[in-house]
Amino acid sequence: MPKILIVDDSNMLRDMVKYALNEGGYPDVVEAVDGVDGLEKAKSAVFDLIVTDINMPNMNGFDLIVELRKLPTYAKTPILTLTTEKNDDMKAKGKAVGATGWIVKPFVPEQLLKAVGIVLSR
């Protein structure tokens, strides 16, 4: 059963992602409130997928991915970014930091699950 880490500073969005994942058959979900918290939690356990927001206080999603990719455990782990915009800048930046994919907010559970299914099976 894949273990998934959700990183988002919004309670609401964390809850939405968690709900969608739980409903989609991923009960093992851990939440973190920002990049710093996310990095800490990522180090304390091994996750099979990380879903992170980009726009966060303390440490943003891109910086988190940079830090995660430095860790051998997370060199290849799929990382999905939650984004409001999907412009060149986001794509260039996401690619540069080594993120796996993006999913646009707002999303419906099915879309998220599909994206998760895809990145997990890669």
Next chain:
Amino acid sequence: MAVFDINKYRQMFLEEAEDIFETIDTILLEAEESGDMDNETVNSLFRSVHTLKGNSASVELAMFAALAHELEFFMDRLRNGELAFEESMAELLIEGVDTLKQILEMELSGELEESFFHTTKMSLLQKIESFSEDAQEMVELVILEEEKDDFGLLLPTDDDKGFGPISGEYSEKPEEMPESMEEYFGLFDDEAPQSELPPFEDVFGLFDDLEEITMKEAKEEMFGFFDELEDHSISVATVSSSAEESDEDHFGFFMEIAPQLKPKASLPEKRSEPNPKEAHPEAAVDESKVAKKFKADTTSNSIRVDLSKIDGLMNNIGELVIAHSMLSQYIYTMEDQKTKSDLSERLELIDRHIRELQESVMSVRMVPMETVFSKFPKVIRDTAKKLDKKIDFRSFGESVEIDKAMIEGLTDPLMHIVRNGLDHGIESPERRRKAGKPETGTLMMSAEQANGQMIIKIQDDGGGINLAKVTAKALENGVIDEHQAYSMSDEEKAMLIFAPGLSTADAVTDISGRGVGMDVVMSNIKKLGGIVKVDTEEGYGSTFTIALPLTLAILDGLNIRVGTEQFILPLSAIIESIKPEEEMIKQIGDTQSEVLMLRNEFIPVVRLHTIFNVEYEHQKLSDGLLIVVRSAAQKIALFVDEFMNQQQFVIKPLDRNFRNARGIGGATVRGDGTIGLIIDTMNILDKNY
């Protein structure tokens, strides 16, 4: 299939939005005051609005999201240096945020008409535009044709005009329009072919497997792989042109899943995903500083818990306290001395743990007063502006903690006192100048804990309360009679402002002065188990002092006996108790009214047995005891037969039917399982007027 419970998430959104709005208000007020906004502040502001936009779109608040989007765009230009901050921008932004709040409220209640939204938004955009011209931006208000619309697609109607972005650049490149219907998903993988965009089949082949739908050249995916993208700065024009090659409609895929999720949230390319580090590397480092400086958006290791859960926990502890005292009462009746003392010893241990548990839960309920204070700067600024007055607002004791359950009940009365102080208390700059005072009036709010009570003071250096005017008004309204007017102390006269229907304002303003309010302040504070006092000096200002219990859940009380009945008197109400000498008791006139003369002060005596209509032991006051208790403006001496013990009680509300019972404010369950009634001293006094 799983669907989001939109109501639940709207509620969550609202809670978060409230916090975010507070952060934004704080930032903007500070910027308005200092006339400056540094990079980190701009970033923080941008991030806040960005979150509002993104999250509101997730809970289907389309119009709010569209408006937030416009503000975000403006802030983005501030952030990336396209616009330089000017002092007057703060005011515009404050207005913009106020509009946002208004739209949110209306959209939530379903009262938001599209035409109203359109007008509101346009008027805001026009103001924003004026700054753009200064910055030689090519911004022209573009009322976009429907297909050009890049954000307002969430709207249920076809009339999306007015939702267009104000970006001139955007309108100049209509050929880029398909971009707005771009992918919702992509891969960032480095191993992907770098030179060109990988065939779309590869990406959508994956979806194909799941849904057996050919997703070739899809123009809008909700999800994508980054490695399907070109190495750097993907040209979305390429994406669109390739998409144009085959115009098959492949969106159906996601449309089927979520027809409401048309490309509603796509934005002009220009507006980049917030990444402060890239825009201002030096600012990003200090991001955490901003968060601390204003209000930490979220704190690691903290969770949000519904207050009702904590109330439930508190209630459980209350039951535990009751069960504990039942047990201790039972042990007391035991015959075997050894077992009795052994059990008592162990029971003491449990007692200590219960107390600790109680304290822990109490501390969970406590939040800093900052939560209350932070609402004021914005209100004061707005009110002062409206009244053309200059106000310097200061607050002290932000870190003093208060029961979260009290905040709601406390904010309204405080707000009222403040508004009243601004409206009637602090004078206009000219009047202040004439009176030899500084033009800027000062309003201070402070909180401190003293003697197990929370003391909140609101002090202004205005003109004070015109006691003669208040007294005359009270006479006119029949609140007092001439005799009372003559014999009242200044303090009592000042307290008249809390009488219902009393307004001395010469002109009724829309800030305050309708004559409703100060009496509501009094009743709200009383509901919280507190008292209000006002000290005023004409020409020098007024001070409102509010004393509140620290919590609403537990009460320190004194058990008193009247005849065979026992009642609980809250310790916070007690001033002193005495065994009166005969000569201290005076009769007033030919009535049965008795007063206690204590250190040259006449205090009316209330016989509890008369009020509660119970048997009594002592008839003569000098045989029993008198407890002097306080109310808002008055002292009163309660006649009781005996003091019992002092104890903590878990307050249980009375059933609705009994709420009007004179002199009774609540109930508790005693150790022996019987019900104990808690005396409400305010209530006794009120009926005595």
